[in-house]
Amino acid sequence: MTRILHILDHSLPLHSGYCFRTRAIMKAQIASGMLVAGVTGVRQDQHGYESGALLENVEGLDFFRTLTDVSGPSPVREWREIAVFSDRIAEVVQQWQPDILHAHSPALNGLAALRVAQKLDLPLLYEIRAFWEDAAVGNGTGREGSPRYWLTRQLENHVVNGADAVAVICEGLKSDxxxxGVAREKITVSPNGVDMSLFGQPTAPDEVLRKQLALAGKSVLGFIGSFYDYEGLDDLIAAMPYLQEKCPEAHLLLVGGGPMEKALKEQVQTSPASDAITFAGRVPHADVERYYGLMDIMVYPRKSMRLTELVTPLKPLEAMAQGRLVAASDIGGHRELIEDGKTGTLFPAGSPQKIAAKLANLLKNRDSWPQTIETARKFVEADRNWSSNILRYKPVYQQLIAHKSYERAA
Incomplete structure (x- = not known):
């Protein structure tokens, strides 16, 4: 029975897209008969969760923890993180005896895993979920072309070149x-997916919540997530006055928070459509489905930049699985998921008037919704279901393990 050790930045019980993808992979692999565990680095605590336990079971999944504190100025601190995490991974390997290391970005994890793989003669699969230098630009903590951006890119290249195989979540990352100069045959695409047991049933509207939010009789456009600049929510807010001219019943419901929250609220205060925009704030994860149930169209107006052009998001897939109509900007990450007019609607990124025109057309043609929703749901079930997605890893694991066994025997 194959034993897989996942090397992670952070994990459950924290909630993030990173954690949910990890959970889905691990649970699907266990269901397929593999033995699976994870080990998290020192940043698990920095994300706001500290268990104090070296081994923790969350939702039936085992996670080994790295409890050492690391300090110092950048980049000294990062090199210390790699050293500490590398030592902890080696301890877990000796204790748990995996057949293969499956490290997940960022590159710091990959560097720590690469040290252990080379030292203990284990095969290493390195998985990239996003280029983290581009993610830093997207969330406002980095600048494209800066020394830090360049260094992060070089570290990623080093890990990719040192790993036995590479996995990415989408074709955009593979092409990059x-x-x-990375050989195509070294790269496997394992796309984002949905656990249909978690997202497979459309949520009925919560009439009490609808009343509380004063949404009765409204056509609700919804967004649930983090308010980063690259999400393009300012463009969606700017589109609302144009949309209301054509569809007075249209209402925008924004659920979540983040770095752009203050600026977005200030923008709404000066908008002619301010009465048609509601901020619900951050809500407990257990309540998210109640808000999904009130939304007629899930809207994802991401801006065009390297991060969004290359990387496919998870939330549109979850919305499709929920039986929600999806409308999104026509950036590369969305085009890889959504076929305009068939599984959803694509509108030009960064153009409030064109966004409004496409959304108005959608609201005026409700007869087409059931077919679009059904087509999108079938797409998720067939091509983006985790139970089938994890099968893409299996031949890679088998090949790497067999090759390493051959090398040892030679």
């Missing part, structure tokens, strides 16, 4: 790596 190929342009960097």
């Amino acid at each position: 790596l190929v342009l960097r």
Whole structure:
């Protein structure tokens, strides 16, 4: 029975897209008969969760923890993180005896895993979920072309070149790596997916919540997530006055929070459509489905930049699985998931008037909704279901393990 050790930045019980993808992978692998565990680095505590336990079971999944504190100025601190995490991974390997290391970005995790793989003669699969230098630009903590951006990119290249195989979540990331000189045959695409047991049933509207939010009789456009600049929520807010001219019943419901929250609220205060925009704030994860149930169209107006052009998001897939109509900007990450007019609607990124025009057309043609929703749901079930997605890892694991066994025997 194959034993897989996942090397992670952070994990459950924290809630993030990173954690949910990890959970889905691990649970699907266990269901397929593999033995699976994870080990998290020192940043698990920095994300706001400290268990104090070296081994923790969350939702039936085992996670080994790295409890050492690391300090110092950048980049000294990062090198210390790698050293500490590398030592902890080696301890877990000796204790748990995995057949293969499956490290997940960022590159710091990959560097720590690469040290252990080389030292203990284990095969290493390195998975990239996003280029983290681009993610830093997207969330406002980095600048494209800066020394830190360049260094992060070089570290990623080093891990990719040192790993036995590479996995990415979408074709955009694969194409970028190929342009960097990575052999196509070294890269496997394991796309984002949905656990249909968690998202497979459409949520009925919560009439009490609808009344509390004063949404009765409204056509509700919804967004649930983090308010980063790259999400393009300012463009969606700017589109609302144009949309209301054509569809007075349209109402925008924004659920979540983040770095752009203050600026977005200030924008709404000066908008002619301010009465048609509601901020619900951050809500407990257990309540998210109640808000999904009130939304007629889930809208994802991401801006065009390297991060969004290359990386596919998870939330549109979850919305499709929920039986929600999806409308999104026509950036590369969305085009890989949504076929305009068939599984959803695509509108030009960064153009409030064109966004409004596409949304108005959608609201005026409700007869087409059931077919679009059904087509999108079938797409998720067939091509983005985790029970089938994890099968893409299996031949890679088998090949790497067999090759390493051959090398040892030679």
